[in-house]
Amino acid sequence: MGRVTERRRVLRIRDGAVSTRPDTLVAEEPMEIRVDGRQLAVTMRTPGDDFALAAGFLVSEGVLGDAEELSRIVYCAGAEDGGANTYNIVDVRLAPGVPLPEAGLERNVYTTSSCGLCGKASLDAVRTTTRWPLPEEPSPLPRLDPATLAVLPDRxxxxxxxxxxxxxxxxxxxxxxxxELLDVKEDVGRHNAVDKLVGQALRDGRLPLRDAVLVVSGRASFELAQKAVMAGIPVLAAVSAPSSLAVDLAAESGLTLVGFLRGRSMNVYAGAQRLTVSGEAVT
Incomplete structure (x- = not known):
């Protein structure tokens, strides 16, 4: 199986002094996702939690919704002649009776570690329908104190x-x-990190994640907002900015979307009904 990190020698220049030293780099390798033997997508990712990544990807695409729909996930050999397994091809086997992904869902180019939407056949294909609509009321997630949100990026x-x-x-x-920290995943792609979280939750039988807050280390793109909605997550908080389309999706779906979460400062772009300020509900 591929390594999470790799070592490379680099030329280091500091204040005019030149030296060579080893450096630790994050690994990035392609992973092909198949469903019952049919190629669905190829994404660039950091090796590790590959089965969770594949499962989470299928949740965000509307193929899987709970653990009972998943039979098993296996690695496939990477060569037709039965050569050495590269551990870069994952086949998701659906449970009997679960329909295969619809035609047109396949990504027509490689996805990159920074853009999980590249190669979508159409924008309409992105707007998949969630099985876990978010409730308009804060329940079952208790109202959130901004002071609690403020410490989550550091955690x-x-x-x-x-x-x-x-x-x-x-x-x-x-x-x-x-x-309280429930789970954390890392990846060279922010969308992969979220898929790994959601996929692990699906495999553990914990979807929908209606009592969870999702915190991401970068910006809040439309795709990350969509992944939260598809997993039934009511709150998405990002340390950087959201996109306009992410805000639109949050407002339409009932997702609480927080951006620029830095220290005690934050912007609430949608779903303020789940927050309290000085003990009072925000309306």
Whole structure:
């Protein structure tokens, strides 16, 4: 199986002094996702949690909704002649009776680690229908205190083990409304990190994640907002900016979307009904 990090020798220049030294880099390799033997997508990712990544990807595409629809996930040999397994091809076997993905869902080019939407046949194909519509009321997730939200980025950063060695990974984490860390995943692609979280939750039988807060280390794109909605996550908080389309989707779906979550400062772009300020509900 591929490694999460790799070592390379680099030329280092500091204040005019030149030296060589080893550097730790985050690994990036392609992974092909198949469903019952049929190629569906190829994404660039950091090896590790590959089965969770594949499962989460299929949740966001509307193929899977709960653990009972998943039979098993296996690695496939990468050569027709039965050559050595590269552990870069994953086949998701659906449970009997679960329909295969509709025609047109296949990505027509490689997705990159920075853009999980590249190669979509059409924008309409992105707007998949969630099985877990978000309730208009805050329940079952308790109202959130902004002071609790404010500390979550630091807790996410503290849980990023590989980032400390490479400086080159995005992260996503699930927290309770009280700020307890439930799970964290790292990947060279921010959308992959979220898929790994959601896929692990599906495999553990924990979807929908209606009592969780999703925190991401970068910006909040439309795709990340969509992945939250598809998994039934009511709150998405990002340390950077959201896109206009992410805000539109959050407003339409009932998702609470927080951006620029830095220290005690944050912007709430949608779903303010789940927050309290000084003990009072925000309307």
């Amino acid at each position: 996410l950063r503290a849980a990023q083990r590989v980032f400390e060695r490479t400086g080159g990974l995005h992260a996503a984490a699930l927290f309770t409304a009280e700020g």
